[in-house]
Amino acid sequence: MSSETSPDDAASTSPSVRFESVLGVGRLFLTLAGLLAVYIDPTDPPAFIRIIYALLGGYAFYAAGLLVLLRGASQVPPSQALTIHLVDMVWIALLTVFSEGAVSPLALFFLFALLAAAYRWGFRETVATAAAGIAFLLGEVAVAVVAPWETTWRTALQADLNRTILRGVYFVLTGFLLGYLAEEQRRYRTEMQTIADAARRMRLDIDLGAAMGSIGRIVRQAFHADAVDIVLKDLEGGRTVRCRVDASAPDPATEAIPLSPEDEHAWLFPDGGRAWQLSAREDGMARGTDASSWRLRRLALHLPPTFGAGRAWSSVKACNMGVSGEWLARVLIWDARPEVSREHALHFLEALVEHVTPAVTSVLLMRRLHLRAGAAERARVARELHDGAIQALFGIEMRVAALIRAGNDRPRVDVELAEIQRMIRDEIQGIRELMLTLRPIELDSGEQLPDVLAALVERFRRDSGMSARFVAVGRPAGLSAEAGVEIVRIVQEGLVNARKHSRARNVLVRLTCDERHCRLVIADDGIGFPFEGRLTAAELDALREGPTIIKERAKIAGAGLVVHSTPGCGATLELEIPMLPHA
Secondary structure, three states, X not given: OOOOOOOOOOHHHOHHHHHHHHHHHHHHHHHHHHHHHHHHOOOOOHHHHHHHHHHHHHHHHHHHHHHHHHHOOOOOOHHHHHHHHHHHHHHHHHHHHOOOHHHOHHHHHHHHHHHHHHHHOOHHHHHHHHHHHHHHHHHHHHHHHHOOHHHOHHHHOOOOHHHHHHHHHHHHHHHHHHXXXXXXXXXXXXXXXXXXXXXXXOOOOOOHHHHHHHHHHHHHHHHOOOEEEEEEEEOOOOEEEEEEEEOOEOOOOOOOEEOOHHHHHHHOOOOOOOEEEEEOOOOOEEEEEEOOEEEEEEEEOOOOOOOOOOOOOOEEEEEEEEEOOOEEEEEEEEOOOOOOOHHHHHHHHHHHHHHHHHHHHHHHHHHHHHHHXXXXXXXHHHHHHHHHHHHHHHHHHHHHHHHHHHOOOHHHHXXXXXXXXXXXXXXXXXXHHHHHHHOXXXXXXXXXXXXXXXXXXXXXXXXXXXXXXXXXXXXXXOOOHHHHHHHHHHHHHHHHHHHHOOOOOEEEEEEEEOOOEEEEEEXXXXXXXXXXXXXXXXXXXXXXXXXXXXXXXXXXOOOEEEEEEEOOOEEEEEEEEEOOOOO
């Protein structure tokens, strides 16, 4: 299984730099320890002790210099890591050449090379390093045994074939063990990275189709599959949709395609398990996971006739996910390339969908909230038009008819005309405010919020004739643009309520921001709400009190809402909006 990982922005968080830094510390420590060991118990032959001191001392300086260079590096390319590894191997080979050869205690330095290969890479590279170490040692034995050293400087080096063979077997077994452990650790890190990527991409500002497409792409890459289908049913709305990610189109338009009840049964048929794998040759007998055991159990599936129709497949992995009473879904992976055992693959699939389930739930609930907020907004517009403009026009029509009947009664005509003018002016203001709330808000970042709110409050003061003031403290640098838009809508709604319902004369809008939160306050001196005291959003919902639109928008923005009300003396709305995590 594999996963695409994005490079880290900061050098301090680069995995390659961290790996090489850890290995650098180990290399320096091992070299200094080797110097101390040779000083306490010099190796044979004594003629080469100065060469060994020089090799160990020089390599100590090399290890220290490499650590210094790594402190300023942003990443270590694979080619550089391979070069460092080859230098380690050559250095260790030179140490054994000028000591006791294959039976030298310094040959144990090959263990460091094995650990480095396991730490950097995996099984194949570690075994290759072990093979290279054995080749070095056997080459030294061959040279010591075959070549005529009687008349040369190498006469003092002797070969012990039995000890060399035993050490070679030891290195091979150690290489296999370290390689296996490294491969399992690498696979575990990859799986954890895949799970983290899947959860990270589930942002609340994306729609359901984009969320399903993002999960599908991650799953397809992790399992090297030909295609992935995700079918989701919203139990509250009764709507079932499907999203497909195909290898031939790795970046498709992630649209959630609605399914009919007949098509839904072809995908969400009863299976009696959580994760299972089926081969086209097994005639409905699948292998599924068991919560009480790592081993898989046999699972009889009654496949609908249309299952897998339209594509040729040889195997399929599936996993169910969802939240009871809210939604259910099934992930189907077509023709995955096997890299691990079937048990491992299905248990990893279970872990993956378990970690993304809360994120998908949040996206789905946010979608419902947006739909409800949109429906409430449309209902509000219809109500405003019916209770405001239409009723006012009807009243104006009746007054005009009365004026026609009044004839030459001039005093009465003047009074009626003045009232009609007032009504028309009020309705113009109401329709202007309604159009303002329907106009899209262009907000690229949260930092623009104070300027937008200042302009909004000033326009309200000019159009309504009320005393309105805006105060800003701090800059909302860590506020998302989506939350900023909801705050603007909340302020719009609060100002309209102050003018139309509270009969206020003064309105104050204050935005206070620090590194963690933004606090919005809308206060007026009107008649207040029917209740007295301080109520949270949950308490307002329980009592069916408070401004409905503002409560819905506060939920969308992830803000905490508190309403203070004193009947006859005004009301204050307080919202606390969290900043983005990186702010």
